[in-house]
Amino acid sequence: MLRTERHARILEHVSARGAVDVTELSRLLDVSGATVRRDLQHLSRLNLLRRTHGGAMAGGTGPELPVRHRTEHRRAEKQAIARAAAELVPEGAVVGMTGGTTVTEIARVLAARGAVTIVTNAVNIAAELVPHHDVTLVVVGGYARTESYELVGPIAEKTLADHHTDITFLGVDGISATHGCTTHDQLEAATDRAFAASGDRTVVVADHTKIGRATFARICSLTDIDHLVTDRSAPADALARIDATGVAVTVV
Template identity: 70%
Template sequence: MLSGMLRTERHARILEHVTAKGSAGVEELSRMLDVSGATIRRDLQQLHALRLLRRTHGGASVGTFGLEAPLQYRSERRRPEKVAIARAAAALVPQDAVVGLTGGSTAMAIARLLAERGPVTIVTNAVDIAAELILHRDVTLVVIGGTARRESYELVGPLAEKTLAEYHTDIAFLGVDGIGAAHGCTTHDQLEAATDRAFTENSSHTVVVADSSKIGKVTLARICPLSKVGHLVTDSGAPQEELTRITAAGVSVTTV
Protein backbone atom coordinates (compact mmCIF):
# COMPACT_ATOMS: atom_id res chain seq x y z
CA MET A 1 0.00 0.00 0.00
CA LEU A 2 1.42 3.36 -1.07
CA SER A 3 -1.36 5.69 0.07
CA GLY A 4 0.56 6.73 3.19
CA MET A 5 3.71 7.90 1.40
CA LEU A 6 4.89 11.48 1.81
CA ARG A 7 3.93 14.02 -0.85
CA THR A 8 7.56 14.58 -1.83
CA GLU A 9 8.05 10.86 -2.39
CA ARG A 10 4.80 10.69 -4.36
CA HIS A 11 5.93 13.59 -6.55
CA ALA A 12 9.25 11.85 -7.13
CA ARG A 13 7.45 8.66 -8.23
CA ILE A 14 5.24 10.66 -10.59
CA LEU A 15 8.24 12.46 -12.12
CA GLU A 16 10.16 9.23 -12.58
CA HIS A 17 7.17 7.48 -14.19
CA VAL A 18 6.28 10.35 -16.53
CA THR A 19 9.92 10.81 -17.53
CA ALA A 20 10.30 7.11 -18.31
CA LYS A 21 7.08 6.87 -20.36
CA GLY A 22 6.87 10.38 -21.80
CA SER A 23 3.34 10.84 -20.47
CA ALA A 24 0.85 9.32 -18.04
CA GLY A 25 -2.86 9.63 -17.25
CA VAL A 26 -4.51 10.50 -13.95
CA GLU A 27 -6.15 7.06 -13.62
CA GLU A 28 -2.86 5.29 -14.34
CA LEU A 29 -1.00 7.31 -11.71
CA SER A 30 -3.85 6.93 -9.24
CA ARG A 31 -3.68 3.13 -9.51
CA MET A 32 0.12 3.08 -9.33
CA LEU A 33 0.25 5.20 -6.16
CA ASP A 34 -2.99 4.00 -4.56
CA VAL A 35 -4.38 7.51 -4.06
CA SER A 36 -7.46 9.30 -5.36
CA GLY A 37 -7.68 11.00 -8.73
CA ALA A 38 -8.19 14.31 -6.95
CA THR A 39 -4.89 13.87 -5.13
CA ILE A 40 -3.09 13.10 -8.40
CA ARG A 41 -4.62 16.17 -10.08
CA ARG A 42 -3.36 18.38 -7.25
CA ASP A 43 0.08 16.77 -7.51
CA LEU A 44 0.22 17.33 -11.27
CA GLN A 45 -0.83 20.95 -10.89
CA GLN A 46 1.90 21.56 -8.31
CA LEU A 47 4.56 19.89 -10.48
CA HIS A 48 3.36 21.89 -13.49
CA ALA A 49 3.69 25.13 -11.49
CA LEU A 50 7.29 24.14 -10.66
CA ARG A 51 7.94 23.51 -14.38
CA LEU A 52 8.85 19.89 -13.71
CA LEU A 53 6.26 18.48 -16.13
CA ARG A 54 3.47 19.67 -18.43
CA ARG A 55 -0.12 19.31 -17.26
CA THR A 56 -2.33 17.92 -20.00
CA HIS A 57 -6.02 17.07 -20.29
CA GLY A 58 -6.35 13.85 -18.33
CA GLY A 59 -2.75 13.61 -17.19
CA ALA A 60 0.76 14.97 -17.72
CA SER A 61 3.69 14.78 -20.12
CA VAL A 62 7.39 15.60 -20.02
CA GLY A 63 6.95 18.40 -22.56
CA THR A 64 9.75 20.95 -22.84
CA PHE A 65 9.91 22.00 -19.19
CA GLY A 66 12.89 21.80 -16.86
CA LEU A 67 15.29 18.93 -17.50
CA GLU A 68 16.65 18.79 -13.95
CA ALA A 69 14.37 18.21 -11.01
CA PRO A 70 15.25 19.89 -7.69
CA LEU A 71 17.26 17.74 -5.31
CA GLN A 72 14.38 17.21 -2.87
CA TYR A 73 12.57 15.24 -5.59
CA ARG A 74 15.61 13.46 -7.01
CA SER A 75 16.64 12.26 -3.56
CA GLU A 76 13.50 10.10 -3.37
CA ARG A 77 14.21 8.30 -6.65
CA ARG A 78 15.81 4.87 -6.46
CA ARG A 79 16.55 5.31 -2.77
CA PRO A 80 17.45 1.63 -2.03
CA GLU A 81 19.87 1.54 -4.95
CA LYS A 82 21.51 4.80 -3.87
CA VAL A 83 21.98 3.55 -0.31
CA ALA A 84 23.61 0.35 -1.61
CA ILE A 85 25.85 2.36 -3.95
CA ALA A 86 26.87 4.63 -1.06
CA ARG A 87 27.85 1.66 1.12
CA ALA A 88 30.03 0.20 -1.63
CA ALA A 89 31.57 3.60 -2.33
CA ALA A 90 32.35 4.35 1.32
CA ALA A 91 34.12 0.99 1.56
CA LEU A 92 36.66 2.30 -0.98
CA VAL A 93 37.82 5.09 1.36
CA PRO A 94 41.02 4.42 3.35
CA GLN A 95 41.19 5.40 7.01
CA ASP A 96 42.12 9.06 7.60
CA ALA A 97 41.64 9.91 3.92
CA VAL A 98 40.93 13.33 2.44
CA VAL A 99 37.69 12.90 0.50
CA GLY A 100 36.12 15.15 -2.15
CA LEU A 101 32.34 15.12 -2.42
CA THR A 102 30.20 16.85 -5.03
CA GLY A 103 26.50 17.24 -4.33
CA GLY A 104 23.60 14.84 -4.72
CA SER A 105 21.60 12.33 -2.72
CA THR A 106 24.11 9.50 -3.17
CA ALA A 107 26.97 11.78 -2.07
CA MET A 108 24.94 12.70 1.01
CA ALA A 109 24.56 9.02 1.88
CA ILE A 110 28.33 8.53 1.48
CA ALA A 111 28.99 11.55 3.71
CA ARG A 112 26.81 10.15 6.49
CA LEU A 113 28.56 6.78 6.37
CA LEU A 114 32.02 8.36 6.47
CA ALA A 115 31.04 10.67 9.33
CA GLU A 116 29.85 7.70 11.39
CA ARG A 117 33.08 5.86 10.70
CA GLY A 118 35.52 8.82 11.11
CA PRO A 119 38.06 10.32 11.38
CA VAL A 120 37.95 11.79 7.88
CA THR A 121 38.57 15.07 6.09
CA ILE A 122 35.85 16.03 3.63
CA VAL A 123 36.12 18.72 0.96
CA THR A 124 32.73 19.56 -0.51
CA ASN A 125 30.85 22.22 -2.45
CA ALA A 126 27.44 20.96 -1.30
CA VAL A 127 25.80 23.15 1.36
CA ASP A 128 23.42 20.40 2.49
CA ILE A 129 26.31 17.99 3.06
CA ALA A 130 28.23 20.69 4.93
CA ALA A 131 25.24 21.38 7.18
CA GLU A 132 24.91 17.66 7.88
CA LEU A 133 28.57 17.18 8.80
CA ILE A 134 29.49 20.35 10.65
CA LEU A 135 28.63 18.99 14.10
CA HIS A 136 30.52 15.70 13.66
CA ARG A 137 33.67 15.86 15.79
CA ASP A 138 35.50 13.22 13.75
CA VAL A 139 35.03 15.16 10.49
CA THR A 140 37.40 17.90 9.37
CA LEU A 141 35.20 19.87 6.99
CA VAL A 142 36.35 22.10 4.13
CA VAL A 143 33.55 23.92 2.30
CA ILE A 144 34.24 25.26 -1.17
CA GLY A 145 32.66 28.66 -1.92
CA GLY A 146 30.94 29.77 -5.10
CA THR A 147 27.59 30.61 -6.67
CA ALA A 148 24.69 28.60 -5.23
CA ARG A 149 22.63 26.33 -7.49
CA ARG A 150 19.11 25.86 -6.15
CA GLU A 151 18.62 22.62 -8.10
CA SER A 152 21.53 20.77 -6.48
CA TYR A 153 22.42 22.81 -3.34
CA GLU A 154 25.95 23.09 -4.73
CA LEU A 155 28.35 26.04 -4.86
CA VAL A 156 29.81 26.31 -8.36
CA GLY A 157 31.67 28.64 -10.71
CA PRO A 158 35.14 30.24 -10.98
CA LEU A 159 35.52 30.82 -7.23
CA ALA A 160 34.81 27.15 -6.52
CA GLU A 161 37.27 26.04 -9.18
CA LYS A 162 39.98 28.40 -7.91
CA THR A 163 39.52 27.18 -4.34
CA LEU A 164 39.58 23.51 -5.34
CA ALA A 165 42.92 24.10 -7.07
CA GLU A 166 44.37 24.83 -3.61
CA TYR A 167 43.41 21.41 -2.22
CA HIS A 168 44.29 17.81 -3.01
CA THR A 169 42.04 14.87 -2.17
CA ASP A 170 42.95 11.20 -1.94
CA ILE A 171 39.63 10.18 -3.45
CA ALA A 172 36.80 12.21 -4.97
CA PHE A 173 33.22 11.00 -5.40
CA LEU A 174 31.54 12.48 -8.43
CA GLY A 175 27.78 12.55 -8.92
CA VAL A 176 26.77 12.78 -12.59
CA ASP A 177 23.59 12.99 -14.66
CA GLY A 178 25.01 10.71 -17.31
CA ILE A 179 28.00 8.44 -17.92
CA GLY A 180 28.89 6.39 -20.98
CA ALA A 181 31.79 5.15 -23.04
CA ALA A 182 31.14 7.54 -25.92
CA HIS A 183 30.68 10.84 -24.07
CA GLY A 184 32.22 10.27 -20.64
CA CYS A 185 30.62 12.04 -17.65
CA THR A 186 28.00 14.73 -18.23
CA THR A 187 25.63 16.93 -16.22
CA HIS A 188 22.80 19.38 -16.91
CA ASP A 189 24.60 22.61 -15.96
CA GLN A 190 27.74 24.10 -17.53
CA LEU A 191 28.99 25.77 -14.34
CA GLU A 192 28.45 22.60 -12.36
CA ALA A 193 30.35 20.62 -15.02
CA ALA A 194 33.40 22.87 -14.70
CA THR A 195 33.38 22.66 -10.90
CA ASP A 196 32.99 18.88 -10.99
CA ARG A 197 35.93 18.77 -13.41
CA ALA A 198 38.02 20.65 -10.84
CA PHE A 199 37.30 17.91 -8.30
CA THR A 200 38.66 15.27 -10.71
CA GLU A 201 41.75 17.33 -11.59
CA ASN A 202 42.76 17.72 -7.96
CA SER A 203 42.25 14.17 -6.74
CA SER A 204 44.42 11.05 -6.86
CA HIS A 205 41.42 8.85 -7.62
CA THR A 206 37.97 9.72 -8.99
CA VAL A 207 34.97 7.49 -8.32
CA VAL A 208 31.69 8.10 -10.13
CA VAL A 209 28.59 7.11 -8.16
CA ALA A 210 25.56 6.76 -10.43
CA ASP A 211 22.41 4.68 -10.28
CA SER A 212 21.51 2.59 -13.33
CA SER A 213 19.28 5.28 -14.85
CA LYS A 214 22.42 7.38 -15.52
CA ILE A 215 24.38 4.64 -17.34
CA GLY A 216 24.59 5.29 -21.08
CA LYS A 217 22.82 8.64 -20.69
CA VAL A 218 24.18 11.91 -22.09
CA THR A 219 23.19 15.39 -20.87
CA LEU A 220 24.15 18.95 -21.83
CA ALA A 221 27.57 19.67 -20.34
CA ARG A 222 30.62 17.41 -20.36
CA ILE A 223 32.47 17.01 -17.09
CA CYS A 224 35.32 14.77 -18.19
CA PRO A 225 36.22 11.80 -20.38
CA LEU A 226 36.33 8.30 -18.92
CA SER A 227 40.13 8.50 -18.85
CA LYS A 228 39.75 10.76 -15.79
CA VAL A 229 37.61 8.18 -13.94
CA GLY A 230 39.14 5.32 -11.99
CA HIS A 231 36.03 3.60 -10.69
CA LEU A 232 32.26 3.50 -11.26
CA VAL A 233 29.84 2.27 -8.60
CA THR A 234 26.32 1.58 -9.85
CA ASP A 235 23.44 -0.85 -9.30
CA SER A 236 22.60 -4.13 -10.98
CA GLY A 237 19.92 -2.55 -13.17
CA ALA A 238 22.56 -0.89 -15.37
CA PRO A 239 22.71 -2.06 -19.02
CA GLN A 240 25.42 -4.69 -19.23
CA GLU A 241 26.53 -3.76 -22.75
CA GLU A 242 27.29 -0.19 -21.68
CA LEU A 243 29.09 -1.38 -18.55
CA THR A 244 31.25 -3.63 -20.74
CA ARG A 245 32.19 -0.64 -22.90
CA ILE A 246 32.98 1.44 -19.81
CA THR A 247 35.17 -1.35 -18.43
CA ALA A 248 36.96 -1.64 -21.79
CA ALA A 249 37.79 2.08 -21.49
CA GLY A 250 39.81 1.30 -18.36
CA VAL A 251 37.27 2.05 -15.61
CA SER A 252 36.80 -0.44 -12.77
CA VAL A 253 33.08 -1.13 -12.27
CA THR A 254 31.32 -2.26 -9.09
CA THR A 255 27.63 -3.21 -9.25
CA VAL A 256 25.50 -3.62 -6.13
Protein backbone atom coordinates in the same frame (compact mmCIF):
# COMPACT_ATOMS: atom_id res chain seq x y z
CA MET B 1 4.93 5.55 -0.87
CA LEU B 2 6.25 8.85 0.49
CA ARG B 3 4.93 12.05 -1.07
CA THR B 4 8.42 13.13 -2.21
CA GLU B 5 9.03 9.75 -3.85
CA ARG B 6 5.64 9.97 -5.58
CA HIS B 7 6.54 13.40 -6.93
CA ALA B 8 9.88 12.09 -8.19
CA ARG B 9 8.19 9.23 -10.04
CA ILE B 10 5.66 11.61 -11.60
CA LEU B 11 8.40 13.93 -12.84
CA GLU B 12 10.48 11.09 -14.23
CA HIS B 13 7.46 9.59 -15.97
CA VAL B 14 6.46 12.93 -17.48
CA SER B 15 10.03 13.56 -18.61
CA ALA B 16 10.24 10.14 -20.28
CA ARG B 17 6.83 10.24 -22.01
CA GLY B 18 6.39 13.96 -22.64
CA ALA B 19 2.77 13.95 -21.51
CA VAL B 20 0.64 11.81 -19.18
CA ASP B 21 -2.95 11.72 -17.94
CA VAL B 22 -4.33 11.39 -14.44
CA THR B 23 -5.68 7.85 -15.00
CA GLU B 24 -2.28 6.61 -16.16
CA LEU B 25 -0.50 8.13 -13.16
CA SER B 26 -3.14 6.81 -10.78
CA ARG B 27 -2.50 3.25 -12.00
CA LEU B 28 1.28 3.72 -11.94
CA LEU B 29 1.36 5.07 -8.38
CA ASP B 30 -1.58 3.06 -7.00
CA VAL B 31 -3.24 6.18 -5.60
CA SER B 32 -6.52 7.95 -6.27
CA GLY B 33 -7.10 10.38 -9.10
CA ALA B 34 -7.69 13.12 -6.54
CA THR B 35 -4.22 12.52 -5.04
CA VAL B 36 -2.64 12.67 -8.49
CA ARG B 37 -4.41 15.92 -9.32
CA ARG B 38 -3.17 17.49 -6.06
CA ASP B 39 0.36 16.32 -6.85
CA LEU B 40 0.22 17.74 -10.36
CA GLN B 41 -1.08 21.06 -9.08
CA HIS B 42 1.75 21.24 -6.54
CA LEU B 43 4.43 20.39 -9.14
CA SER B 44 2.94 22.89 -11.57
CA ARG B 45 3.18 25.67 -8.97
CA LEU B 46 6.87 24.79 -8.61
CA ASN B 47 7.24 25.13 -12.39
CA LEU B 48 8.39 21.51 -12.71
CA LEU B 49 5.71 20.55 -15.24
CA ARG B 50 2.73 22.04 -17.06
CA ARG B 51 -0.83 21.07 -16.23
CA THR B 52 -3.09 20.06 -19.08
CA HIS B 53 -6.76 19.13 -19.22
CA GLY B 54 -6.80 15.72 -17.57
CA GLY B 55 -3.07 15.43 -16.98
CA ALA B 56 0.30 17.13 -17.41
CA MET B 57 3.15 17.58 -19.85
CA ALA B 58 6.88 18.21 -19.57
CA GLY B 59 7.89 21.81 -19.00
CA GLY B 60 9.16 24.23 -16.39
CA THR B 61 12.77 23.83 -15.36
CA GLY B 62 13.51 21.06 -17.86
CA PRO B 63 14.65 17.46 -17.42
CA GLU B 64 16.76 17.87 -14.29
CA LEU B 65 14.95 16.61 -11.23
CA PRO B 66 15.65 18.90 -8.25
CA VAL B 67 17.50 17.19 -5.41
CA ARG B 68 14.63 17.71 -2.95
CA HIS B 69 12.53 15.38 -5.14
CA ARG B 70 15.29 12.76 -5.51
CA THR B 71 16.16 12.22 -1.85
CA GLU B 72 13.90 9.21 -1.19
CA HIS B 73 13.84 7.81 -4.73
CA ARG B 74 15.79 4.52 -5.11
CA ARG B 75 17.26 5.14 -1.67
CA ALA B 76 18.01 1.46 -0.96
CA GLU B 77 20.15 1.24 -4.09
CA LYS B 78 21.92 4.50 -3.26
CA GLN B 79 22.67 3.37 0.28
CA ALA B 80 24.15 0.10 -1.01
CA ILE B 81 26.31 2.03 -3.47
CA ALA B 82 27.39 4.38 -0.67
CA ARG B 83 28.47 1.56 1.63
CA ALA B 84 30.59 0.00 -1.12
CA ALA B 85 32.06 3.36 -2.13
CA ALA B 86 32.96 4.25 1.45
CA GLU B 87 35.07 1.07 1.63
CA LEU B 88 37.37 2.65 -0.97
CA VAL B 89 38.34 5.47 1.42
CA PRO B 90 41.64 4.81 3.23
CA GLU B 91 42.08 5.88 6.84
CA GLY B 92 43.06 9.53 7.17
CA ALA B 93 42.15 10.40 3.58
CA VAL B 94 41.02 13.81 2.37
CA VAL B 95 37.77 13.17 0.52
CA GLY B 96 36.25 15.38 -2.20
CA MET B 97 32.48 15.26 -2.67
CA THR B 98 30.28 16.86 -5.30
CA GLY B 99 26.54 17.11 -4.79
CA GLY B 100 23.94 14.44 -5.42
CA THR B 101 21.79 12.11 -3.37
CA THR B 102 24.13 9.12 -3.70
CA VAL B 103 27.17 11.18 -2.66
CA THR B 104 25.12 12.44 0.30
CA GLU B 105 24.67 8.85 1.42
CA ILE B 106 28.46 8.35 1.29
CA ALA B 107 28.93 11.43 3.50
CA ARG B 108 26.59 9.88 6.08
CA VAL B 109 28.52 6.60 6.09
CA LEU B 110 31.88 8.36 6.48
CA ALA B 111 30.60 10.70 9.20
CA ALA B 112 29.39 7.72 11.22
CA ARG B 113 32.75 6.00 10.80
CA GLY B 114 34.76 8.75 12.53
CA ALA B 115 37.66 11.06 11.78
CA VAL B 116 37.72 12.19 8.14
CA THR B 117 38.37 15.36 6.14
CA ILE B 118 35.71 16.19 3.56
CA VAL B 119 35.85 18.89 0.89
CA THR B 120 32.45 19.58 -0.68
CA ASN B 121 30.53 22.18 -2.64
CA ALA B 122 27.13 20.78 -1.64
CA VAL B 123 25.43 22.88 1.03
CA ASN B 124 23.08 20.06 2.04
CA ILE B 125 26.03 17.74 2.67
CA ALA B 126 27.84 20.47 4.59
CA ALA B 127 24.77 21.09 6.76
CA GLU B 128 24.61 17.40 7.70
CA LEU B 129 28.33 17.20 8.50
CA VAL B 130 28.69 20.37 10.61
CA PRO B 131 27.44 18.73 13.85
CA HIS B 132 29.98 15.88 13.55
CA HIS B 133 33.01 16.91 15.60
CA ASP B 134 35.17 14.14 14.11
CA VAL B 135 34.68 15.51 10.59
CA THR B 136 37.03 18.23 9.32
CA LEU B 137 34.81 20.07 6.85
CA VAL B 138 35.93 22.34 4.01
CA VAL B 139 33.12 24.02 2.06
CA VAL B 140 33.89 25.24 -1.45
CA GLY B 141 32.19 28.57 -2.24
CA GLY B 142 30.51 29.75 -5.41
CA TYR B 143 27.21 30.42 -7.14
CA ALA B 144 24.33 28.41 -5.62
CA ARG B 145 22.31 26.08 -7.85
CA THR B 146 18.83 25.59 -6.40
CA GLU B 147 18.32 22.33 -8.32
CA SER B 148 21.33 20.53 -6.85
CA TYR B 149 22.19 22.58 -3.71
CA GLU B 150 25.73 22.90 -5.10
CA LEU B 151 28.03 25.92 -5.15
CA VAL B 152 29.55 26.19 -8.61
CA GLY B 153 31.47 28.52 -10.91
CA PRO B 154 34.88 30.22 -11.00
CA ILE B 155 35.19 30.71 -7.23
CA ALA B 156 34.65 27.00 -6.66
CA GLU B 157 37.06 26.05 -9.43
CA LYS B 158 39.78 28.36 -8.07
CA THR B 159 39.40 26.91 -4.57
CA LEU B 160 39.63 23.36 -5.86
CA ALA B 161 42.71 24.18 -7.95
CA ASP B 162 44.47 25.24 -4.73
CA HIS B 163 43.60 22.05 -2.83
CA HIS B 164 44.33 18.35 -3.12
CA THR B 165 42.15 15.34 -2.27
CA ASP B 166 43.13 11.71 -1.98
CA ILE B 167 39.84 10.48 -3.40
CA THR B 168 36.91 12.31 -4.99
CA PHE B 169 33.34 11.03 -5.26
CA LEU B 170 31.61 12.39 -8.32
CA GLY B 171 27.84 12.39 -8.74
CA VAL B 172 26.71 12.44 -12.38
CA ASP B 173 23.48 12.55 -14.36
CA GLY B 174 24.88 10.23 -17.01
CA ILE B 175 27.88 8.04 -17.71
CA SER B 176 28.65 6.13 -20.89
CA ALA B 177 31.65 4.80 -22.79
CA THR B 178 30.88 7.15 -25.68
CA HIS B 179 30.12 10.42 -23.90
CA GLY B 180 31.95 10.00 -20.59
CA CYS B 181 30.50 11.68 -17.50
CA THR B 182 27.76 14.27 -18.05
CA THR B 183 25.39 16.49 -16.12
CA HIS B 184 22.58 18.92 -16.93
CA ASP B 185 24.31 22.24 -16.22
CA GLN B 186 27.46 23.74 -17.77
CA LEU B 187 28.65 25.52 -14.62
CA GLU B 188 28.15 22.38 -12.58
CA ALA B 189 30.07 20.36 -15.18
CA ALA B 190 33.07 22.70 -14.97
CA THR B 191 33.11 22.57 -11.17
CA ASP B 192 32.78 18.78 -11.17
CA ARG B 193 35.70 18.65 -13.64
CA ALA B 194 37.77 20.69 -11.16
CA PHE B 195 36.86 18.22 -8.43
CA ALA B 196 38.08 15.33 -10.57
CA ALA B 197 41.33 17.16 -11.36
CA SER B 198 42.01 17.85 -7.67
CA GLY B 199 41.96 14.19 -6.64
CA ASP B 200 44.47 11.37 -6.88
CA ARG B 201 41.56 9.03 -7.52
CA THR B 202 38.09 9.80 -8.88
CA VAL B 203 35.15 7.50 -8.22
CA VAL B 204 31.80 7.97 -9.95
CA VAL B 205 28.78 6.81 -7.97
CA ALA B 206 25.60 6.39 -10.00
CA ASP B 207 22.47 4.28 -9.76
CA HIS B 208 21.36 2.20 -12.74
CA THR B 209 19.27 4.96 -14.32
CA LYS B 210 22.44 6.96 -15.07
CA ILE B 211 24.36 4.12 -16.78
CA GLY B 212 24.63 4.35 -20.57
CA ARG B 213 22.96 7.77 -20.48
CA ALA B 214 24.27 11.14 -21.66
CA THR B 215 22.95 14.55 -20.62
CA PHE B 216 23.68 18.09 -21.78
CA ALA B 217 27.06 19.12 -20.35
CA ARG B 218 30.21 16.99 -20.41
CA ILE B 219 32.18 16.75 -17.16
CA CYS B 220 35.06 14.56 -18.31
CA SER B 221 35.95 11.49 -20.33
CA LEU B 222 36.26 8.06 -18.78
CA THR B 223 40.05 8.34 -18.95
CA ASP B 224 39.71 10.94 -16.15
CA ILE B 225 37.98 8.58 -13.73
CA ASP B 226 39.23 5.45 -12.00
CA HIS B 227 36.21 3.64 -10.64
CA LEU B 228 32.44 3.36 -11.07
CA VAL B 229 30.16 2.04 -8.32
CA THR B 230 26.59 1.25 -9.34
CA ASP B 231 23.74 -1.15 -8.55
CA ARG B 232 22.83 -4.52 -10.02
CA SER B 233 19.99 -3.14 -12.16
CA ALA B 234 22.47 -1.29 -14.40
CA PRO B 235 22.40 -2.43 -18.05
CA ALA B 236 25.07 -5.08 -18.56
CA ASP B 237 26.01 -3.99 -22.10
CA ALA B 238 26.64 -0.39 -21.04
CA LEU B 239 28.70 -1.57 -18.05
CA ALA B 240 30.77 -3.86 -20.28
CA ARG B 241 31.62 -0.95 -22.58
CA ILE B 242 32.61 1.20 -19.59
CA ASP B 243 34.72 -1.63 -18.16
CA ALA B 244 36.47 -2.05 -21.53
CA THR B 245 37.80 1.52 -21.26
CA GLY B 246 39.83 0.57 -18.20
CA VAL B 247 37.48 1.94 -15.52
CA ALA B 248 37.11 -0.41 -12.56
CA VAL B 249 33.43 -1.28 -12.12
CA THR B 250 31.82 -2.39 -8.85
CA VAL B 251 28.21 -3.60 -8.90
CA VAL B 252 26.32 -3.96 -5.62
